[in-house]
Amino acid sequence: MKIVLAAFRSLRPYRPLSQLQRLRLATPLLRTASLFHSQAPTVDMAPKTKFELKTAKGTKDWSGKEMVIRDKIFSTITEVFKRHGGVTIDTPVFELKEILAGKYGEDSKLIYDLADQGGEITSLRYDLTVPFARFLAMNKDIQNIKRYHIAKVYRRDQPAMTKGRMREFYQCDFDIAGNYDSMLPDAEVIRIITEVFEGLGWNGAYTIKLNHRKILDGIFQVCGVPEDKIRTISSAVDKLDKLPWADVRKEMTEEKGLDGEIADRIGKWVVLRGRHELLEKLRNDEKLSANESMKQGVADVTLLFDYLEAFGVLDKVSFDLGLARGLDYYTGLIYEVVTEGSAPEATPGSEAAAVKPSKKKSKSNGEDEDRSDDPTIGVGSVAAGGRYDNLVGMFSGKNQIPCVGISFGVDRIFSIINARMAADKSAEQVRGNEVDVYVMALGGKGLVKERLEICAKLWQAGIKAEFLYKAKPKMQAQFKAAEANGVPFAIFIGEDELAQGKIKVKEMGLKDGHPEKDGVLVDTVRMAEDLKYRIQRKRELESITIQAGGLKVVDGIKGNQAAKKEAEAKAEEAPAAPAADATTEAPAS
């Protein structure tokens, strides 16, 4: 019992501390566990009120229905990745700080560092791309790979939680590394993007904005941007999705010291978007078409459009000269996927909705509160990527491996799907767990050992089963527990039935008057086999229902409710059981 009490000490009421003790507790860093487990008389912790029960800023727990939806997003994306020959790798959550240095441009300030506790200096990964390049540089036997990686990354940014802008968030990355013919892997990555969003049921309601770093460079060179300003001017251009050109021009000239005339020349181009006709426009401009970088970029995009046409996805892309992407490592094609809600509400033509702006502030120390309610912040792009031919070489020197890839922002995708489902209500059907059978005792004795034996038999056969953790449970309590989780089948154990070597199987939720409404007796030795058949049959009928009704969990956009109801009705009418020797009978209790 002392052990328990020892663990409780931190919650004991406040008692006066010595001056030395106060000093040691002055900073949170000193309030470590070691204080409480020294062999000397233990010291009490600071008063309870100082202890705020929460997750760290910009992070959250995932559970319940949200978790089920997010898992469904993961499995949809993984399925697409595997369909394209992807294999997965797993790299550590933290890297040597040197590995991350110099890769993220102006965003490097957002990197999370681990404390120097004696040893190496490390940081939490900022994305999955740089660790992938580091992996390739270290594994010289891998000269080509299609790898996917679904994992958390970290950015010390201002969070906007309900919009999926978090400090800890998932990325789902697919990258193709290897020396290949121009634009073939790039085109497949674009195709993968469309398969993911179609798989999620977005049904074309997204746009893949794309551009080419060499085309941008060509524009900047021809317009007269000095070499050393190209990166920073590029960063300014990248804000065109959030700000009007006038503001971006101001940033270029006033903040970044660019000549106003040069800015105006840039402004003529970076507001353009299109497809073949825009390529034509670039080709027809005398100065641009003479620029070497531009020539290469235009040739690439021309070939890409050919391939995208063959893949049947050209209509999903918008060639957008205002897309720049902030990261340093891109060298060729760049792209970004946007949808309704990506842009802030203020932007004309968008309907961010779902989250209404309000004056309410979250209770925090103010320095970095959640910006979910800020109408000037949208969800942002839901996927982004590009070609980075030199990143591996930044680590390995000689062994250069060209790469192209895409990163899906699952938390942002989730926040959009969640908002759509909230409007649609079809998400109510998401079950808490996957249990197929609830094992219940009839009568007052509880039959606890018998219930355990039956469960062991079911588990042995791979059947998902539960029972109530009561030695002598009431019938009502057992039923309630099964119904709360929507468990489809129940097994009743009674002394009389057991004496005959039988148990009773009942499908839950059958209508009054159904021949098996009160359950059927089944030989205990045939129990597992019988249940497997019933579960399989029920699942097949439900699968028809789901197919008819659209992707049940994720596709909250447009489910064919009529077809679904029809299939459900069909499922209920279907004949009930095989069970050659089963007899129908009312439960004994």
Add this chain to the structure above:
Amino acid sequence: MKIVLAAFRSLRPYRPLSQLQRLRLATPLLRTASLFHSQAPTVDMAPKTKFELKTAKGTKDWSGKEMVIRDKIFSTITEVFKRHGGVTIDTPVFELKEILAGKYGEDSKLIYDLADQGGEITSLRYDLTVPFARFLAMNKDIQNIKRYHIAKVYRRDQPAMTKGRMREFYQCDFDIAGNYDSMLPDAEVIRIITEVFEGLGWNGAYTIKLNHRKILDGIFQVCGVPEDKIRTISSAVDKLDKLPWADVRKEMTEEKGLDGEIADRIGKWVVLRGRHELLEKLRNDEKLSANESMKQGVADVTLLFDYLEAFGVLDKVSFDLGLARGLDYYTGLIYEVVTEGSAPEATPGSEAAAVKPSKKKSKSNGEDEDRSDDPTIGVGSVAAGGRYDNLVGMFSGKNQIPCVGISFGVDRIFSIINARMAADKSAEQVRGNEVDVYVMALGGKGLVKERLEICAKLWQAGIKAEFLYKAKPKMQAQFKAAEANGVPFAIFIGEDELAQGKIKVKEMGLKDGHPEKDGVLVDTVRMAEDLKYRIQRKRELESITIQAGGLKVVDGIKGNQAAKKEAEAKAEEAPAAPAADATTEAPAS
């Protein structure tokens, strides 16, 4: 091109730095990316030789066959968790430091802290249990849950990599929270442990050591250990799996100042192990049986044994009075799973094997090198857990939720399975990716757009397909790529065939003389359907093979090779294809 060069700067040859620049580069923390992207003339990084390309100490990349095996372990464990009604939650990788303080006893020094970058003080999670308790305390509507969580945890310990003792490693946790009748959830957790290891094919080759904190407390109290020494004496007892009693006694008396006579009295008990007969021995001791804590513990274990018998798993446990578990938060039953290799090689009766001791040291700064070669270090326990009834209350105060759970150490389990598979050789069959169809062009034109169109059709139908990223690939190169990945089917596209609206489907690896050795012509419109049938059929035949041969990927311990070969032979003899209108013909190239 400038962008590329900018990104390369960190690898440029060393140039002399100004004194200020040197100062700024003096500590690694200052060498941040921002230096390289300021608008002022950029500063070069320290000479290239200082940059070691590696993952952080105690962490590693997972890829290839290792990754496939580990994924198989995850899916086996997840399947068991779901079978018992588990639902998953996801908590952040870092927590407020206060949340972790005071929970891990002497091991608190191993917690990784994040740097104080202005804002909250946070640490990487040390396990998944404390975050789970924090989650329950924050979500008062959840009064009971069976939750599982598979995620990485962090400990700044001395690594022994090949033995699966890492600084970053996965835990797979299952916990049952809620107010229930005594020992029912506890018994189910023990049952879950057996299902996991049986599922992994360990076939009984493991032992679940268990004890009860109240029984230990009873022994310590009756033997006369002072209240304030109970935790530290308990930690000493916990080392009995690595050290002989004489060494543990020495730690108690010399290091921890316990009276020698008291130690001797403890020594009489903590070396005992057994099952019912050991319970009997405790009951029959006059002094022990009068102790209140002991009484409760013995009643619990007696009831537990009853339930384990009903679950059919009593023979897997060993009631071991020397098991203490270091963590502070356990309040009742505790357990730990060991197998061959868990104990150091030096321990009599164990056969750690696989990793031979050697004098070779890894190249490191010496302060914390990998101890994989140290023969005094075993893999350690492969799973551990227990009951912790007061942990949630440490966060929530009033809202106390009793919990019991188990944590599987996947990296350790992996290292054991990997060593067994290396000995067995059956792992050679693990495929790199899951692609079912490789799309190839016949003739020299490459037919790149046609290949893309065919691939798009296959992907649309959900078929996993690849093609070579060459505009005009050689036949040989395409074949080689398909064979390297063991892709089971090929599609050949030729101009003549396309003109007839047909492609050729070929199953790879058919024997000479097989009627479909050279492939069959299939209508392009029926292609996806035809291939789906062929893939499904082949998969079913392979599934028979796998069932006959034991769990192919993981069960390297005992595979029925004879049965496997037989099934393989059967698969080859089976009739080849349905394809009503398919005609057999030699490929055109």
